[in-house]
Amino acid sequence: MRRLVGFWFFLAAVAFFFLPWQLQEEGFFAFEWLASYPDERTASGFFYAISDRPWLWVVLLPVLAGGGALFFDRADPRFGRKLIWAGVLGIAYTLLQGFAIGLQGLGWSSLVAVFGEIDVQQFGFGWGATLILSAFLVWISLGVAALGHFRGDAFVSGGVVVSSALIIAFVFYPIATMLFGAVTDEEGHLALDLFVRRLLADDIWSVACLTGGTRCGVMFNTILMGTLTGFLSTMMGLGFALVVVRTQMPYRKLMRALTILPIITPPFVISLAIVVLFGRTGIVTWFLEYAFGIPPARWIYGLPGVLISQLLSQIPVAFLVMIGVVEGISPSLEEASQTLGASRWQTFRTVTWPLLRPGLAAAFLLGFVESLADFGNPLVLGGNFDVLSTKIFFAIVGAQHDPGRAAMLAILLLSLTLGAFWIQMRWLGKQSYVTVTGKGDSGLAAELPSTLRRILYWTTIPWAVFTLITYAIVIVGGFVHDIGRFDMTFTWRHYLDAFRIEQIDRGLFFSGSAWDSLSTTVQVSAISAPLTAALGLLVAYLLARQRFAGQRTFEFMTMLSFAIPGTVVGVSYILAFNIPPLEMTGTGLILVICFVFRNMPVGVRAGMAALAQIDKSLDEASLTLGARTGQTVWRVVMPLLRPAIVATLVFSFVHAMTAVSAVIFLTSARHNMATAYIVGRVEAGEFALAIAYSSVLILVMALAIVLIQLVVGKRQLGRRGQQVAAFGGH
Amino acid sequence: MNTRPFFGLAIAAATVVFAVPASAQGQLSLYCSVQEEWCRPMAAEFERQTGIKVNMTRKSSGETYAQVKAERQNPRGDVWWGGTGDPHLQAAEEGLTVEYKSPMLKDLYDWAVRQAELSKFRTVGIYSGALGYSFNTRTLAQKGLPEPKCWRDLTNPAYRGEVQVADPNSSGTSYTMLATFVQMFGEEQAFDFMKLLHRNINQYTRSGAAPARSAATGESLIGITFLHDAVTQVLAGAPVKIVAPCEGTGYEIGSMSIIKGTRNLANAKKFYDWALTPATQALGEKANSFQIPSNKNSKVPDAAPKMQDITLIQYDFQRFGGSAERERLLQRWGKEVRSGS
Structure with missing residues (x-):
């Protein structure tokens, strides 16, 4: 545990002194910034602090305080308390400065009165800020475990703390922003009369x-x-x-x-x-x-x-x-x-x-x-x-x-x-x-x-x-000229419009109109599906196998996103993530996150159902033999959960490819999704192209389902015959 | 745990999916407001010739204007190409787009240059076309209805539920119609006229050209669009007849602007100049769009509606492309026409 604290202290220091503090234009996972590092946009928190953003120095305090915990022994309660305080204050301050000082400098009028106008634009959090925030989170969970909560198990406390933080950030925070947006005017001032007018509008x-x-x-x-x-x-x-x-x-x-x-x-x-x-x-x-x-x-x-x-x-x-x-x-x-x-x-x-x-x-x-x-x-x-x-x-x-x-x-x-x-x-x-009981039932x-x-x-x-x-x-x-006007001549034209590939002197040129959105869709689905499965099954494990205070609340939190319609998710995401510090609209990342949290409850349910069938004594045997909780999950529980993994992967992949209501708000010129593109074609009356594209999507999904089943494999129970792999639905 | 042979397969598949090579020439985000059919070759052709990766989104001009405005603090688009001139002018007036004097300006028709001058060179004309409507001859004969010839004919109760037009909030086409009526009839009469017309409207679409398609398939009897949108349907073999209304009609100057705060200014200018060349403007005809191109050296498509056969009004772009005027008219339309059912 001390090693982990030290490791994250090191990461946080590297993040503060060297990694770009702000979000880069190309997106979170693009590394073009390496070419121009360090300049005005790509500088680290340290560089900003010494130039024109002195408030960033304060971020360093909780980082040092967390590192300071290493002076104490693990059993010393001061070790845990110090970590928790460093983490909580660190997160609070980092977020506070991010929200207060945005694109227009200091945004809160009450703070302007104290500090005066600040004429600095802050963009969204990039690698530096994100890593430091992660370090704070990890410290909180380690500190909580060190104080003996979660039976002192760092894996369990880490799982609960980190997944709660993620759910708060990506389910609760957007909804809260949306509620706030409904009662404020364009400038962000509270306007209750406007709210009443919006609410009572006659067309509603x-x-x-x-x-x-x-x-x-x-x-x-x-x-x-x-x-x-x-x-x-x-x-x-x-x-x-x-x-x-x-x-x-x-x-x-x-x-x-x-x-x-x-x-x-x-x-x-x-x-x-x-x-x-x-x-x-x-x-x-x-x-x-x-x-x-x-x-x-x-x-x-x-x-x-x-x-x-x-x-x-x-x-x-x-x-x-x-x-x-x-x-x-x-x-x-x-x-x-x-x-x-x-x-x-x-x-x-x-x-x-x-x-x-x-x-x-x-x-x-x-x-x-x-x-x-x-x-x-x-x-x-x-x-x-x-x-x-x-x-x-x-x-x-x-x-x-x-x-x-x-x-x-x-x-x-x-x-x-x-x-x-x-x-x-x-x-x-x-x-x-x-009605299904253990009694004989032969009627x-x-x-x-x-x-x-x-x-x-x-x-x-x-x-x-x-x-x-x-x-x-x-x-x-998809195969006739124009089914809308009964022009039933056979043609490949629509498929070519969407998926043409040409050979030009620079190499292959994907000139079909659907390639961009198809590649984004497949990438986003392929990235989000394993993340959904991992998060969903982790939460399922915590809920089904561990007992801790606040478990019911935790369960409710994880299931809530299921009850929120996609349209609402879409609106809440653009309202919340369009502005710094959590600035993500227009990136591929927001699509991935949206899908992960939309589909996670299915993974949770599938995982809990599967875990209910697996005897707890298997985990206990592993723990008794000296494996840590993380190892047990990886080596014992996971292989037995394969049907649930397949179900979750298939469900989240398929849903990511076919969902419309949330993503239509989140697509951009650079990251367009297949469904959003097809809706546009449908509306313009280009039925044939829409149909051709849809059939290709169906094909991709079928391929992906086969691939997932091959890769994850089936679980082998004793010498019993192969189990039927589960299949996901709505 | 034994090694899984399919793991390699998965990695191979992943490599194929993720190996989208980043272009060395950089990128360009293009907001396109003409027909998707024309947007596509524009994006593909520019990418083919320059190697610059084009990310294209098609939205109606009113919607693109709203998007550019919503993103003004953090612009994500580079060039806004196509769509009626009024929202472009409004964007120019509000400082959402940047000044650029293309070397191609000298080759353009006067009306295209005037559009640029009007906006202090923040936009430029790329094509023009007149407003009108088209009707499905087969449906008309079946229903035994009279042939419409004028704007006033469209309010005939016999056409109840038979007329389709776009929503002026999202579509520049439909805003051009609104502005045309105001200029021809005077504002009060224009709104009275549109209230009458509203009774005959079966649907307000999002995209300006969609009603032409509805008229072509017969889903609607009459579709109010730009004439060149209807020409596309005629050439595709649809049983429609195009009408240039007898009272005269307004027209658009399709425009192009560079968005302020673009992250790819050099590429945006490159596209801007390229879009004004005769070779590029010829792409429109190939994509079944029959507007009149703005470069004097461009060939006017044979099928393009003949401007000399149409009575055009003196369209006041300065007034109706003005920010306050456009918002006021749209609000009045929403209040009195759309929800005053």
Whole structure:
């Protein structure tokens, strides 16, 4: 432990005296600065301190104080206390000076009164500042462990302290900034009247469409769309699950395979197919006119179109949730009901249905929350039907550029999703839904009432066919001239537009328009997936295997980012990370961080579930034999967790490639993402290019999934046959 | 633990992905506000000829203006190329762009140079085109509707839900329309007219040229755009007819500016000069964009709408490219037209 303290003291000193203090223009991970080091932009904290930023000297004090801990013995409580104080004060001061003195010199008027104007621009933290902050964090965790907390285990205390700090910085801080942004004006002054005006704006709350007006406010629209999507997708998901589990329909296995499609499809691609089918000149529209004389109309643009496309992507997800629940219902309960004389319909209504409630609630919630956050589909098909997510987008990206209004709308969106979570918890209450028990369970599932079965067939089969047709259109659309106008001549043109490679005298030249965004997307996904898995599994290990004070709070913190819609994350990130000291917008780093913290909860859940199966005595054996905690995790726990690792890697990779709602705010000219690019093409009506690009994305994802499974490998348990590798979904 | 043979494979794959060679010639971040189809060859061609890595984003001109303004403390773009002149002029007035007198100025038409003079050489004209609309002949025949010929025809209740135009907040095209109406009809009448027109609008799109595409596929009967955007659809074989309204119409001077605080000024100037050459301006026609180029030596595309056949108004760029005026008109539009449904 003393060695670690010394090592970080050394690093902090190097960082202060030699490494560039500020963020470099080329980004955090670019090393162009080496060429011009040291100059005005690339100088270290020390150089700035002796030239025009004397306040940086103060940073050196906690660094020295932390190093001073080495004068004490590890067992001496002064050792731990000194480290903690040095770390806490160091972090506090470094952040304080970064926030106070930004791009416009001293930004806080109360401080100007004391120190006078400071005419120095400070940019975001670079390598120097970041390393020093890391040293402070490490010292805090070492100090805490030295004082005997976390049973004196430095690995555990380090894990808890560092992951908490990261979550505070990248989940809580942005949300807090956003809340702050909603109550301030453009200059950052508190303006409550502005907040009230933003909150009560008529285009948010109006319900004029109910009373004969033309349009409703965005709140009404959003809730209507979310509720309908949640309700219908849950019902259809349940229908599909019942058909697959409880009937003998042929090809029902195929339905299971179909559910993978929406998971690997960039979501808004479906809305393209909808336009081709139901648009005013669409195939179905044309047929209806030809066969029944129904005049073509634009009904699809608005709620109907948005709803259909949301359902196409949400029903498979609801199905995945419901099938687990339906399979889990013990048939013996239903048998008991029938033995007692209930009809099949009574049994379904009084036994089966109530047992489905947790699944129904979960599926509804997913549909509701996902459709609220989604934004590709309303953008393409919304017409004049505004929802919160698109309003937020235009408030940030549009010409009116009003971050305060965007923050206000994002808060409304956040409260809707949190409200939905809360209602779900209330509805389920504290009843017991346990049906899988250790007792013998050999009953056969009751057959469905025949009316119900017929209804199910008549709804699920057409929908499955419809899903297949939409995907067929997506595939065909990439290979024909212009599917929007039925110019069905075969062509490779769209693929060439996107992925052309030419040979010029300097070598290969990637002149296709999609190469830039594709390479960024693959890089960001490939970097963020292992980080997500590492952080998620570390947190899972801490939660499942360790006991420490504040564990519940820690668990809540790690799961919170799951309840925040992507759109809200996007807005909060640009508000928080657009300005120093944590300045990251326009870099690739912000994309990576965004994905890591969006997807981490899935890693946590997967890891905790897997750890629950592994006997704790294995870890204990390793510890008893003298391994340290870190070693035990690496050598014993990790190999046993391979299925969870694969699941997390696949999930976070796939999600990073297909997510839109958060990243669309964070892309820049230099770091554009595939989905953001495709949304733009869709909007401009370049359907074919969008489709071609999407199909290549799907291919890349399939390759990546295979690669991940090969690299991580499967776990080998005894001489048992190979375990089935887990596969991630939503 | 045994060595895993696939580890090497993973590393190989990673090398391929990450080995994006950093260009020795430096970079250029290009904000492009014309059709993506034209932005792409511009970026690729410049990169091919100079070796400078171009990072291009396409956004409508109103949106690009908002972005440049939002980033003014910490600019991330270098050159803003294309899009209607008004937001460029507004950016120039607000000091968001820098002065540059290109050696190419002497080869440009007067209207392009006037644009530069108006902005104290902070922007320059690169093309021009007239405003108008196009309609889908097939849908028109099916519905048995009269053929529109003038702006006033568009408010005919028979076209309810049949007209599409962009949102003037995001699109320069649509702002040009707004400014045109104000200049032709006078401000009060113009807003009364747009309120009537609003009843017939089925959707306000983000991008200015999107309505031309909607008219081409028949998703909308009428699309208000620049005429050259409609020409693109005609040449692609769409059943649309282009209308230069009988009352006369306004026009745009597509512009280009260098963003203040650019980190690649030398490359930005290189691009600026290059973009004004006849060879570069010829890229537009190849990319199905039929504006009239600003260099006198550039060939005017055969398909470009003939300016002599169109009644053009005296468009007051100074007034309508002014910051305060543009904001005032947009706010009034948002309040009275868009949400006054």
